[in-house]
Amino acid sequence: MASSPYFSLAVLFVAALLFGLAPLGLAWMWARLFSPRKPNAIKNSIYECGLVSKGDAWVQFRSAYYLYAIIFLIFDVEAVFLLPFAVAFTGLGVAACVSMLIFVLMLVEGLAWAWAKGILTWA
Amino acid sequence: MQRAEEIKAAIEAAVPGAGVTVVPNPSPSAQHALRLEPAHAVAVATFLRDAPGLAFDYLSNVTGVDWLDKEIAEKVKVTRQVTKTVDGPDGAKVDQIVDETAEETRKRVEPGYLETVYHLYSVALHHGPLVLRMRTVNRTDQIQLPSFTPVWRGAEFQEREVFDLYGIVFTGHPDLRRILMWDEFKDHPMRKDYVEPDDYEYEPTAHDAVLKRAQEHSAAAEGNRE
Amino acid sequence: MAVEKELKIELGKQGIFVTTIEELYNWGRRSSVWPMQFGLACCAIEMIATTMARYDLARFGAEVFRPSPRQADLMIVSGTVTKKMAPQVVRLYNQMAEPKYVIAMGACAISGGPFKQGYNVLKGIDRYIPVDVHIPGCPPRPEALIQAFMTLQKKIDGQPLTGEGRPRYLDADAQCEFPVPEQGAHDLEPPSNRGVWPVEIQGRGSRD
Numbered sequence: 001m002a003s004s005p006y007f008s009l010a011v012l013f014v015a016a017l018l019f020g021l022a023p024l025g026l027a028w029m030w031a032r033l034f035s036p037r038k039p040n041a042i043k044n045s046i047y048e049c050g051l052v053s054k055g056d057a058w059v060q061f062r063s064a065y066y067l068y069a070i071i072f073l074i075f076d077v078e079a080v081f082l083l084p085f086a087v088a089f090t091g092l093g094v095a096a097c098v099s100m101l102i103f104v105l106m107l108v109e110g111l112a113w114a115w116a117k118g119i120l121t122w123a
Numbered sequence: 124m125q126r127a128e129e130i131k132a133a134i135e136a137a138v139p140g141a142g143v144t145v146v147p148n149p150s151p152s153a154q155h156a157l158r159l160e161p162a163h164a165v166a167v168a169t170f171l172r173d174a175p176g177l178a179f180d181y182l183s184n185v186t187g188v189d190w191l192d193k194e195i196a197e198k199v200k201v202t203r204q205v206t207k208t209v210d211g212p213d214g215a216k217v218d219q220i221v222d223e224t225a226e227e228t229r230k231r232v233e234p235g236y237l238e239t240v241y242h243l244y245s246v247a248l249h250h251g252p253l254v255l256r257m258r259t260v261n262r263t264d265q266i267q268l269p270s271f272t273p274v275w276r277g278a279e280f281q282e283r284e285v286f287d288l289y290g291i292v293f294t295g296h297p298d299l300r301r302i303l304m305w306d307e308f309k310d311h312p313m314r315k316d317y318v319e320p321d322d323y324e325y326e327p328t329a330h331d332a333v334l335k336r337a338q339e340h341s342a343a344a345e346g347n348r349e
Numbered sequence: 350m351a352v353e354k355e356l357k358i359e360l361g362k363q364g365i366f367v368t369t370i371e372e373l374y375n376w377g378r379r380s381s382v383w384p385m386q387f388g389l390a391c392c393a394i395e396m397i398a399t400t401m402a403r404y405d406l407a408r409f410g411a412e413v414f415r416p417s418p419r420q421a422d423l424m425i426v427s428g429t430v431t432k433k434m435a436p437q438v439v440r441l442y443n444q445m446a447e448p449k450y451v452i453a454m455g456a457c458a459i460s461g462g463p464f465k466q467g468y469n470v471l472k473g474i475d476r477y478i479p480v481d482v483h484i485p486g487c488p489p490r491p492e493a494l495i496q497a498f499m500t501l502q503k504k505i506d507g508q509p510l511t512g513e514g515r516p517r518y519l520d521a522d523a524q525c526e527f528p529v530p531e532q533g534a535h536d537l538e539p540p541s542n543r544g545v546w547p548v549e550i551q552g553r554g555s556r557d
Contacts, residue, residue: 050441312469320535
Protein backbone atom coordinates (compact mmCIF):
# COMPACT_ATOMS: atom_id res chain seq x y z
CA MET A 1 0.00 0.00 0.00
CA ALA A 2 2.81 2.32 0.89
CA SER A 3 4.25 1.72 -2.51
CA SER A 4 1.14 3.00 -4.21
CA PRO A 5 1.84 6.27 -6.03
CA TYR A 6 -1.35 7.73 -4.53
CA PHE A 7 -0.31 7.01 -0.93
CA SER A 8 1.42 10.36 -0.41
CA LEU A 9 -1.61 12.11 -1.89
CA ALA A 10 -3.89 10.33 0.56
CA VAL A 11 -1.65 11.33 3.47
CA LEU A 12 -1.70 14.92 2.28
CA PHE A 13 -5.48 14.80 1.91
CA VAL A 14 -5.95 13.55 5.45
CA ALA A 15 -3.49 16.12 6.76
CA ALA A 16 -5.34 18.90 4.91
CA LEU A 17 -8.61 17.70 6.35
CA LEU A 18 -7.22 17.62 9.88
CA PHE A 19 -5.68 21.04 9.39
CA GLY A 20 -9.12 22.41 8.77
CA LEU A 21 -11.07 20.38 11.29
CA ALA A 22 -8.68 20.44 14.25
CA PRO A 23 -9.12 24.15 15.10
CA LEU A 24 -12.87 23.77 14.81
CA GLY A 25 -12.81 20.76 17.13
CA LEU A 26 -10.54 22.50 19.60
CA ALA A 27 -12.76 25.56 19.62
CA TRP A 28 -15.80 23.37 20.17
CA MET A 29 -14.10 21.52 23.03
CA TRP A 30 -12.91 24.79 24.57
CA ALA A 31 -16.43 26.13 24.42
CA ARG A 32 -17.84 22.95 25.97
CA LEU A 33 -15.34 23.04 28.82
CA PHE A 34 -15.02 26.70 29.64
CA SER A 35 -17.83 28.77 28.26
CA PRO A 36 -20.61 29.39 30.75
CA ARG A 37 -24.03 28.27 29.59
CA LYS A 38 -26.91 30.38 30.73
CA PRO A 39 -29.67 30.04 28.18
CA ASN A 40 -33.15 31.42 28.71
CA ALA A 41 -36.17 32.14 26.61
CA ILE A 42 -35.41 35.83 26.08
CA LYS A 43 -31.76 35.14 25.23
CA ASN A 44 -32.61 32.44 22.71
CA SER A 45 -35.21 34.50 20.91
CA ILE A 46 -34.43 36.10 17.57
CA TYR A 47 -32.40 39.28 17.85
CA GLU A 48 -34.20 42.25 16.32
CA CYS A 49 -33.12 45.63 17.75
CA GLY A 50 -34.57 44.68 21.11
CA LEU A 51 -38.12 44.45 19.80
CA VAL A 52 -40.09 41.26 19.79
CA SER A 53 -39.52 39.83 16.34
CA LYS A 54 -42.46 39.36 14.05
CA GLY A 55 -42.66 36.66 11.41
CA ASP A 56 -40.00 34.34 10.15
CA ALA A 57 -36.34 35.13 9.46
CA TRP A 58 -36.36 32.71 6.48
CA VAL A 59 -37.75 35.02 3.85
CA GLN A 60 -37.41 34.50 0.10
CA PHE A 61 -35.54 36.96 -2.03
CA ARG A 62 -36.68 37.82 -5.51
CA SER A 63 -34.80 35.86 -8.14
CA ALA A 64 -34.12 39.17 -9.92
CA TYR A 65 -31.75 39.96 -7.09
CA TYR A 66 -29.49 37.06 -8.09
CA LEU A 67 -29.46 38.10 -11.76
CA TYR A 68 -28.44 41.56 -10.62
CA ALA A 69 -25.67 40.06 -8.50
CA ILE A 70 -24.38 37.93 -11.38
CA ILE A 71 -24.17 40.95 -13.66
CA PHE A 72 -22.27 42.81 -10.99
CA LEU A 73 -19.90 39.84 -10.66
CA ILE A 74 -19.15 39.78 -14.40
CA PHE A 75 -18.12 43.43 -14.38
CA ASP A 76 -16.15 42.90 -11.22
CA VAL A 77 -14.13 40.17 -12.91
CA GLU A 78 -13.77 42.30 -16.03
CA ALA A 79 -11.86 44.84 -13.92
CA VAL A 80 -9.38 42.08 -13.03
CA PHE A 81 -8.62 41.61 -16.76
CA LEU A 82 -8.58 45.32 -17.51
CA LEU A 83 -6.05 46.22 -14.84
CA PRO A 84 -3.04 44.23 -16.23
CA PHE A 85 -4.04 45.35 -19.71
CA ALA A 86 -3.97 48.97 -18.60
CA VAL A 87 -0.61 48.51 -16.89
CA ALA A 88 0.97 46.94 -19.98
CA PHE A 89 -0.91 49.19 -22.42
CA THR A 90 2.05 51.19 -23.75
CA GLY A 91 3.99 48.05 -24.68
CA LEU A 92 1.13 46.32 -26.49
CA GLY A 93 0.37 46.15 -30.16
CA VAL A 94 -2.78 46.97 -32.08
CA ALA A 95 -3.96 43.32 -32.00
CA ALA A 96 -4.04 43.25 -28.20
CA CYS A 97 -5.93 46.50 -28.09
CA VAL A 98 -8.49 45.27 -30.60
CA SER A 99 -9.02 41.95 -28.82
CA MET A 100 -9.49 43.75 -25.51
CA LEU A 101 -11.96 46.08 -27.18
CA ILE A 102 -13.90 43.06 -28.47
CA PHE A 103 -13.91 41.60 -24.96
CA VAL A 104 -15.28 44.78 -23.46
CA LEU A 105 -17.83 45.18 -26.26
CA MET A 106 -19.09 41.66 -25.63
CA LEU A 107 -19.68 42.56 -22.01
CA VAL A 108 -21.36 45.80 -23.01
CA GLU A 109 -23.62 43.81 -25.32
CA GLY A 110 -24.49 41.56 -22.39
CA LEU A 111 -25.29 44.59 -20.29
CA ALA A 112 -27.45 46.04 -23.05
CA TRP A 113 -29.28 42.72 -23.30
CA ALA A 114 -29.88 42.64 -19.54
CA TRP A 115 -31.05 46.22 -19.63
CA ALA A 116 -33.44 45.49 -22.47
CA LYS A 117 -34.77 42.48 -20.54
CA GLY A 118 -35.59 44.81 -17.67
CA ILE A 119 -33.29 43.14 -15.14
CA LEU A 120 -31.83 46.45 -14.00
CA THR A 121 -35.19 47.88 -13.07
CA TRP A 122 -36.15 46.93 -9.54
CA ALA A 123 -39.86 46.50 -9.45
CA MET B 124 -50.97 90.81 7.26
CA GLN B 125 -54.49 91.97 7.79
CA ARG B 126 -55.76 92.43 11.30
CA ALA B 127 -57.63 89.62 12.97
CA GLU B 128 -60.94 91.47 12.62
CA GLU B 129 -60.40 91.87 8.89
CA ILE B 130 -59.57 88.19 8.48
CA LYS B 131 -62.67 87.38 10.50
CA ALA B 132 -64.77 89.48 8.16
CA ALA B 133 -63.20 87.84 5.12
CA ILE B 134 -63.92 84.38 6.53
CA GLU B 135 -67.50 85.26 7.30
CA ALA B 136 -67.98 86.60 3.81
CA ALA B 137 -66.59 83.42 2.26
CA VAL B 138 -68.04 80.80 4.61
CA PRO B 139 -71.55 81.72 5.64
CA GLY B 140 -72.32 80.94 9.27
CA ALA B 141 -68.71 80.25 10.11
CA GLY B 142 -69.11 81.66 13.60
CA VAL B 143 -65.63 83.08 14.08
CA THR B 144 -64.87 85.00 17.25
CA VAL B 145 -61.78 87.06 17.93
CA VAL B 146 -60.01 86.08 21.14
CA PRO B 147 -58.01 89.14 22.11
CA ASN B 148 -54.48 88.84 23.39
CA PRO B 149 -53.79 91.69 25.83
CA SER B 150 -50.01 91.20 25.87
CA PRO B 151 -47.74 93.58 23.86
CA SER B 152 -47.44 91.02 21.05
CA ALA B 153 -51.18 91.44 20.46
CA GLN B 154 -51.45 88.22 18.52
CA HIS B 155 -55.21 87.95 18.60
CA ALA B 156 -56.56 84.51 17.92
CA LEU B 157 -59.54 83.45 15.88
CA ARG B 158 -61.78 80.94 17.56
CA LEU B 159 -63.49 78.68 15.05
CA GLU B 160 -66.64 76.66 15.35
CA PRO B 161 -65.70 73.00 14.84
CA ALA B 162 -68.58 72.44 12.42
CA HIS B 163 -67.19 74.88 9.83
CA ALA B 164 -63.52 74.66 10.74
CA VAL B 165 -62.33 72.63 7.76
CA ALA B 166 -64.09 74.96 5.33
CA VAL B 167 -62.53 77.96 7.06
CA ALA B 168 -59.10 76.34 7.01
CA THR B 169 -59.39 75.58 3.31
CA PHE B 170 -60.39 79.18 2.69
CA LEU B 171 -57.44 80.49 4.70
CA ARG B 172 -55.08 78.30 2.70
CA ASP B 173 -56.51 79.09 -0.73
CA ALA B 174 -57.61 82.74 -0.49
CA PRO B 175 -55.18 84.76 -2.60
CA GLY B 176 -54.78 87.59 -0.13
CA LEU B 177 -54.17 85.28 2.83
CA ALA B 178 -52.51 82.15 1.40
CA PHE B 179 -51.65 80.53 4.73
CA ASP B 180 -49.76 77.66 3.14
CA TYR B 181 -47.72 76.62 6.16
CA LEU B 182 -49.05 75.16 9.39
CA SER B 183 -46.23 75.67 11.82
CA ASN B 184 -47.51 74.42 15.09
CA VAL B 185 -50.36 72.48 16.63
CA THR B 186 -50.70 72.33 20.35
CA GLY B 187 -53.30 71.65 22.99
CA VAL B 188 -54.51 73.35 26.13
CA ASP B 189 -56.42 71.74 28.96
CA TRP B 190 -58.86 74.02 30.74
CA LEU B 191 -60.20 72.56 33.95
CA ASP B 192 -63.67 73.22 35.31
CA LYS B 193 -63.59 76.78 36.55
CA GLU B 194 -65.32 77.89 39.72
CA ILE B 195 -66.21 81.52 39.28
CA ALA B 196 -67.19 83.60 42.28
CA GLU B 197 -69.12 86.67 41.24
CA LYS B 198 -70.91 89.34 43.19
CA VAL B 199 -74.57 89.66 42.39
CA LYS B 200 -76.90 92.40 43.51
CA VAL B 201 -79.96 90.82 44.98
CA THR B 202 -83.16 92.71 45.77
CA ARG B 203 -85.32 91.27 48.51
CA GLN B 204 -88.46 92.31 50.22
CA VAL B 205 -87.83 92.61 53.91
CA THR B 206 -90.33 93.35 56.63
CA LYS B 207 -89.08 96.05 58.89
CA THR B 208 -90.50 97.63 61.97
CA VAL B 209 -90.57 101.33 61.51
CA ASP B 210 -91.66 104.09 63.79
CA GLY B 211 -95.01 105.27 62.57
CA PRO B 212 -95.99 108.95 62.37
CA ASP B 213 -98.10 108.64 65.48
CA GLY B 214 -95.33 107.08 67.54
CA ALA B 215 -96.64 103.51 67.23
CA LYS B 216 -94.60 100.69 65.70
CA VAL B 217 -95.71 99.77 62.22
CA ASP B 218 -94.52 96.84 60.09
CA GLN B 219 -93.53 97.95 56.66
CA ILE B 220 -92.38 95.99 53.63
CA VAL B 221 -89.23 97.47 52.19
CA ASP B 222 -87.09 96.55 49.17
CA GLU B 223 -83.52 95.98 50.24
CA THR B 224 -80.57 95.50 47.92
CA ALA B 225 -77.65 93.44 49.12
CA GLU B 226 -74.53 92.07 47.49
CA GLU B 227 -74.09 88.35 47.50
CA THR B 228 -71.28 86.12 46.24
CA ARG B 229 -72.50 83.31 44.12
CA LYS B 230 -70.39 80.46 42.85
CA ARG B 231 -70.85 79.23 39.35
CA VAL B 232 -68.97 76.30 37.81
CA GLU B 233 -67.94 76.87 34.24
CA PRO B 234 -67.34 73.50 32.60
CA GLY B 235 -63.81 72.85 31.39
CA TYR B 236 -62.86 72.07 27.84
CA LEU B 237 -59.92 71.06 25.72
CA GLU B 238 -58.55 73.46 23.18
CA THR B 239 -56.30 73.15 20.18
CA VAL B 240 -54.17 76.02 18.98
CA TYR B 241 -52.87 76.22 15.42
CA HIS B 242 -50.23 78.68 14.21
CA LEU B 243 -50.40 79.49 10.53
CA TYR B 244 -47.85 81.26 8.37
CA SER B 245 -47.76 82.21 4.74
CA VAL B 246 -44.49 81.38 3.08
CA ALA B 247 -45.73 82.82 -0.22
CA LEU B 248 -46.72 86.22 1.21
CA HIS B 249 -44.28 86.32 4.14
CA HIS B 250 -46.80 86.92 6.84
CA GLY B 251 -48.02 85.29 9.99
CA PRO B 252 -48.61 83.93 12.46
CA LEU B 253 -52.35 83.62 12.46
CA VAL B 254 -53.53 81.82 15.58
CA LEU B 255 -56.57 79.58 15.33
CA ARG B 256 -58.28 78.00 18.29
CA MET B 257 -60.94 75.36 18.62
CA ARG B 258 -62.66 74.12 21.72
CA THR B 259 -64.29 70.83 22.59
CA VAL B 260 -67.64 70.77 24.34
CA ASN B 261 -66.27 69.26 27.54
CA ARG B 262 -63.30 67.32 28.85
CA THR B 263 -64.83 63.88 29.11
CA ASP B 264 -66.94 62.48 26.32
CA GLN B 265 -67.48 65.15 23.67
CA ILE B 266 -63.86 65.66 22.80
CA GLN B 267 -64.03 65.50 19.01
CA LEU B 268 -62.55 68.21 16.84
CA PRO B 269 -62.10 68.21 13.08
CA SER B 270 -58.64 67.34 11.83
CA PHE B 271 -56.73 69.82 9.66
CA THR B 272 -54.55 67.09 8.18
CA PRO B 273 -56.54 67.06 4.90
CA VAL B 274 -55.82 70.79 4.58
CA TRP B 275 -52.23 70.92 5.81
CA ARG B 276 -50.43 67.60 5.66
CA GLY B 277 -47.96 68.85 8.29
CA ALA B 278 -50.66 68.63 10.92
CA GLU B 279 -50.64 64.84 10.89
CA PHE B 280 -47.93 64.07 13.45
CA GLN B 281 -48.70 67.09 15.61
CA GLU B 282 -52.36 66.17 15.84
CA ARG B 283 -51.31 62.65 16.77
CA GLU B 284 -49.19 64.18 19.53
CA VAL B 285 -52.12 66.28 20.77
CA PHE B 286 -54.30 63.16 20.69
CA ASP B 287 -51.65 61.26 22.63
CA LEU B 288 -51.00 63.85 25.32
CA TYR B 289 -54.41 65.58 25.64
CA GLY B 290 -56.82 62.99 24.33
CA ILE B 291 -58.53 65.22 21.75
CA VAL B 292 -60.00 62.98 19.06
CA PHE B 293 -59.49 64.41 15.58
CA THR B 294 -62.22 63.32 13.21
CA GLY B 295 -61.00 62.95 9.65
CA HIS B 296 -57.44 62.21 10.68
CA PRO B 297 -56.00 59.48 8.44
CA ASP B 298 -53.95 57.66 11.10
CA LEU B 299 -54.89 58.63 14.62
CA ARG B 300 -52.64 56.57 16.89
CA ARG B 301 -50.47 57.43 19.85
CA ILE B 302 -47.14 58.80 18.71
CA LEU B 303 -45.02 59.24 21.86
CA MET B 304 -46.45 56.87 24.43
CA TRP B 305 -46.94 53.17 23.83
CA ASP B 306 -50.19 51.87 22.38
CA GLU B 307 -51.33 50.17 25.60
CA PHE B 308 -51.10 53.44 27.54
CA LYS B 309 -54.44 54.71 28.76
CA ASP B 310 -53.79 58.17 30.22
CA HIS B 311 -53.17 61.56 28.66
CA PRO B 312 -50.12 62.92 30.47
CA MET B 313 -50.49 66.60 29.62
CA ARG B 314 -53.96 66.87 31.11
CA LYS B 315 -53.97 68.76 34.34
CA ASP B 316 -55.65 65.99 36.29
CA TYR B 317 -53.14 63.34 35.16
CA VAL B 318 -51.84 61.24 38.05
CA GLU B 319 -48.17 60.46 37.58
CA PRO B 320 -46.77 57.08 38.55
CA ASP B 321 -45.37 57.27 42.05
CA ASP B 322 -41.96 55.95 41.09
CA TYR B 323 -40.10 58.98 42.23
CA GLU B 324 -36.84 59.10 44.11
CA TYR B 325 -36.26 61.87 46.55
CA GLU B 326 -33.48 64.25 46.96
CA PRO B 327 -33.08 67.72 48.39
CA THR B 328 -34.71 70.09 45.98
CA ALA B 329 -35.86 73.65 45.86
CA HIS B 330 -39.15 72.86 44.19
CA ASP B 331 -42.11 72.98 46.52
CA ALA B 332 -44.18 70.73 44.29
CA VAL B 333 -41.49 68.04 44.42
CA LEU B 334 -41.20 68.33 48.19
CA LYS B 335 -44.94 67.95 48.50
CA ARG B 336 -44.85 64.83 46.36
CA ALA B 337 -41.99 63.48 48.44
CA GLN B 338 -43.99 63.94 51.63
CA GLU B 339 -47.03 62.29 50.10
CA HIS B 340 -44.87 59.42 48.89
CA SER B 341 -43.27 58.77 52.25
CA ALA B 342 -46.66 58.97 53.96
CA ALA B 343 -48.02 56.40 51.50
CA ALA B 344 -44.98 54.18 52.02
CA GLU B 345 -45.49 54.38 55.80
CA GLY B 346 -49.10 53.36 55.34
CA ASN B 347 -48.09 50.40 53.20
CA ARG B 348 -45.60 49.14 55.73
CA GLU B 349 -48.06 49.05 58.55
CA MET C 350 -1.23 26.76 44.62
CA ALA C 351 -0.98 30.46 44.56
CA VAL C 352 2.35 32.19 44.30
CA GLU C 353 2.82 34.98 46.77
CA LYS C 354 2.81 38.46 45.35
CA GLU C 355 6.30 39.42 46.53
CA LEU C 356 7.75 36.19 45.17
CA LYS C 357 6.02 36.80 41.86
CA ILE C 358 7.50 40.28 41.58
CA GLU C 359 10.91 38.95 42.51
CA LEU C 360 10.65 36.20 39.91
CA GLY C 361 9.54 38.79 37.39
CA LYS C 362 12.67 40.79 38.05
CA GLN C 363 14.68 37.69 37.27
CA GLY C 364 12.86 37.23 34.00
CA ILE C 365 10.51 34.46 35.07
CA PHE C 366 6.83 35.08 34.41
CA VAL C 367 4.46 33.31 36.78
CA THR C 368 0.72 33.43 36.36
CA THR C 369 -2.41 31.58 37.31
CA ILE C 370 -5.29 30.41 35.14
CA GLU C 371 -7.46 32.97 36.89
CA GLU C 372 -5.15 35.84 36.04
CA LEU C 373 -4.78 34.70 32.46
CA TYR C 374 -8.51 34.25 32.08
CA ASN C 375 -9.32 37.65 33.57
CA TRP C 376 -6.59 39.30 31.54
CA GLY C 377 -8.13 37.87 28.40
CA ARG C 378 -11.59 39.07 29.34
CA ARG C 379 -10.62 42.55 30.42
CA SER C 380 -8.46 43.19 27.39
CA SER C 381 -11.22 42.53 24.91
CA VAL C 382 -14.36 44.11 26.26
CA TRP C 383 -16.46 44.68 23.19
CA PRO C 384 -19.23 47.22 23.72
CA MET C 385 -22.56 47.00 22.02
CA GLN C 386 -23.16 49.55 19.33
CA PHE C 387 -26.18 51.51 20.36
CA GLY C 388 -26.85 54.95 21.76
CA LEU C 389 -29.93 56.38 23.37
CA ALA C 390 -29.38 60.14 23.55
CA CYS C 391 -26.77 62.87 23.70
CA CYS C 392 -24.35 60.78 25.81
CA ALA C 393 -23.98 58.54 22.77
CA ILE C 394 -22.22 61.41 20.98
CA GLU C 395 -19.61 61.47 23.74
CA MET C 396 -19.35 57.69 23.50
CA ILE C 397 -18.69 57.98 19.77
CA ALA C 398 -16.08 60.67 20.44
CA THR C 399 -14.39 58.34 22.91
CA THR C 400 -13.79 55.78 20.21
CA MET C 401 -12.29 58.29 17.80
CA ALA C 402 -8.63 59.12 17.41
CA ARG C 403 -8.28 61.77 20.10
CA TYR C 404 -9.47 59.62 23.00
CA ASP C 405 -8.83 56.27 21.31
CA LEU C 406 -10.71 53.63 23.22
CA ALA C 407 -8.76 51.04 21.18
CA ARG C 408 -5.99 51.34 23.76
CA PHE C 409 -8.21 49.36 26.12
CA GLY C 410 -9.15 46.68 23.64
CA ALA C 411 -12.65 48.02 23.38
CA GLU C 412 -12.73 49.67 19.98
CA VAL C 413 -14.86 46.98 18.37
CA PHE C 414 -18.44 48.14 18.77
CA ARG C 415 -20.59 45.17 17.84
CA PRO C 416 -23.97 45.80 16.24
CA SER C 417 -25.30 42.48 17.54
CA PRO C 418 -25.83 41.68 21.22
CA ARG C 419 -24.57 38.16 20.57
CA GLN C 420 -21.03 39.39 20.10
CA ALA C 421 -20.97 42.15 22.70
CA ASP C 422 -19.69 41.99 26.28
CA LEU C 423 -20.53 45.46 27.47
CA MET C 424 -23.68 47.52 27.28
CA ILE C 425 -23.06 51.25 27.57
CA VAL C 426 -26.45 52.73 28.45
CA SER C 427 -25.64 56.11 26.99
CA GLY C 428 -28.51 58.46 27.52
CA THR C 429 -32.09 58.88 28.65
CA VAL C 430 -34.01 55.64 28.89
CA THR C 431 -37.64 56.41 28.19
CA LYS C 432 -40.29 54.05 29.45
CA LYS C 433 -41.10 53.30 25.85
CA MET C 434 -37.49 52.24 25.20
CA ALA C 435 -36.80 50.45 28.51
CA PRO C 436 -38.22 47.03 27.53
CA GLN C 437 -36.05 47.04 24.43
CA VAL C 438 -32.92 47.88 26.42
CA VAL C 439 -33.64 45.13 28.95
CA ARG C 440 -34.36 42.63 26.19
CA LEU C 441 -31.08 43.50 24.45
CA TYR C 442 -29.23 43.03 27.72
CA ASN C 443 -30.82 39.60 28.10
CA GLN C 444 -29.79 38.69 24.57
CA MET C 445 -26.12 39.42 25.21
CA ALA C 446 -23.90 36.41 25.86
CA GLU C 447 -22.29 35.98 29.27
CA PRO C 448 -20.04 37.42 30.61
CA LYS C 449 -21.69 40.80 30.21
CA TYR C 450 -21.29 44.13 31.91
CA VAL C 451 -23.21 47.40 32.01
CA ILE C 452 -21.95 50.97 32.24
CA ALA C 453 -24.67 53.49 33.06
CA MET C 454 -23.39 56.61 31.34
CA GLY C 455 -24.65 60.00 32.43
CA ALA C 456 -27.22 61.37 34.83
CA CYS C 457 -30.21 60.06 32.86
CA ALA C 458 -29.08 56.45 32.75
CA ILE C 459 -28.28 56.58 36.45
CA SER C 460 -31.38 58.27 37.78
CA GLY C 461 -33.44 59.95 35.09
CA GLY C 462 -31.31 63.07 35.30
CA PRO C 463 -32.96 66.35 34.39
CA PHE C 464 -35.99 64.46 33.08
CA LYS C 465 -36.52 62.64 36.35
CA GLN C 466 -39.88 64.25 37.00
CA GLY C 467 -41.13 63.30 33.56
CA TYR C 468 -43.90 60.77 33.18
CA ASN C 469 -42.12 58.88 30.44
CA VAL C 470 -38.56 58.64 31.77
CA LEU C 471 -37.20 55.61 33.55
CA LYS C 472 -35.55 56.76 36.76
CA GLY C 473 -32.34 54.79 36.31
CA ILE C 474 -31.65 51.68 34.24
CA ASP C 475 -30.50 49.84 37.37
CA ARG C 476 -34.14 49.29 38.23
CA TYR C 477 -34.15 46.47 35.70
CA ILE C 478 -30.58 45.34 35.02
CA PRO C 479 -27.48 45.17 37.22
CA VAL C 480 -25.09 48.05 36.55
CA ASP C 481 -21.36 47.62 37.09
CA VAL C 482 -20.13 51.18 36.71
CA HIS C 483 -22.05 54.45 36.99
CA ILE C 484 -20.62 57.61 35.44
CA PRO C 485 -22.08 60.92 36.58
CA GLY C 486 -22.15 63.88 34.24
CA CYS C 487 -24.49 65.47 31.74
CA PRO C 488 -23.03 64.28 29.50
CA PRO C 489 -19.85 62.76 30.94
CA ARG C 490 -16.66 63.69 29.10
CA PRO C 491 -14.87 61.00 27.11
CA GLU C 492 -12.22 60.89 29.84
CA ALA C 493 -14.96 59.89 32.28
CA LEU C 494 -16.00 57.04 30.01
CA ILE C 495 -12.38 55.90 29.79
CA GLN C 496 -12.20 56.08 33.57
CA ALA C 497 -15.30 53.90 33.71
CA PHE C 498 -13.65 51.42 31.37
CA MET C 499 -10.58 51.24 33.57
CA THR C 500 -12.77 50.77 36.64
CA LEU C 501 -14.58 47.95 34.87
CA GLN C 502 -11.25 46.37 33.89
CA LYS C 503 -10.14 46.53 37.52
CA LYS C 504 -13.39 44.90 38.54
CA ILE C 505 -12.91 42.09 36.01
CA ASP C 506 -9.31 41.65 37.13
CA GLY C 507 -10.36 41.19 40.72
CA GLN C 508 -13.03 38.56 40.04
CA PRO C 509 -12.19 35.09 41.37
CA LEU C 510 -13.27 32.14 39.21
CA THR C 511 -14.39 29.99 42.13
CA GLY C 512 -15.90 30.46 45.53
CA GLU C 513 -17.68 33.48 46.92
CA GLY C 514 -17.77 36.53 44.70
CA ARG C 515 -17.36 34.61 41.46
CA PRO C 516 -19.15 36.10 38.48
CA ARG C 517 -22.80 35.29 37.98
CA TYR C 518 -22.28 33.14 34.91
CA LEU C 519 -19.89 30.76 36.68
CA ASP C 520 -22.47 30.11 39.36
CA ALA C 521 -24.81 27.35 38.25
CA ASP C 522 -27.58 28.51 40.58
CA ALA C 523 -27.40 32.22 39.86
CA GLN C 524 -30.31 33.75 38.00
CA CYS C 525 -29.25 35.20 34.68
CA GLU C 526 -32.61 36.15 33.26
CA PHE C 527 -33.80 39.68 33.86
CA PRO C 528 -37.52 39.95 33.14
CA VAL C 529 -38.49 42.42 30.46
CA PRO C 530 -41.06 44.90 31.81
CA GLU C 531 -44.42 45.10 30.11
CA GLN C 532 -45.84 48.39 28.92
CA GLY C 533 -48.98 48.67 30.99
CA ALA C 534 -51.97 50.96 31.01
CA HIS C 535 -50.36 53.56 33.29
CA ASP C 536 -46.72 52.60 33.80
CA LEU C 537 -44.18 49.87 33.20
CA GLU C 538 -45.17 46.65 34.90
CA PRO C 539 -43.51 45.79 37.20
CA PRO C 540 -42.01 49.21 38.00
CA SER C 541 -38.74 47.54 39.03
CA ASN C 542 -37.04 44.17 39.10
CA ARG C 543 -36.85 43.30 42.75
CA GLY C 544 -33.89 41.03 42.02
CA VAL C 545 -31.63 43.96 41.21
CA TRP C 546 -33.45 46.93 42.77
CA PRO C 547 -33.92 46.42 46.49
CA VAL C 548 -36.50 49.10 47.25
CA GLU C 549 -40.12 48.52 46.41
CA ILE C 550 -41.56 51.04 44.01
CA GLN C 551 -45.25 51.60 44.12
CA GLY C 552 -46.60 51.49 40.67
CA ARG C 553 -49.47 53.63 39.58
CA GLY C 554 -51.64 50.51 39.78
CA SER C 555 -51.50 50.30 43.55
CA ARG C 556 -53.04 53.74 43.89
CA ASP C 557 -56.05 53.22 41.69
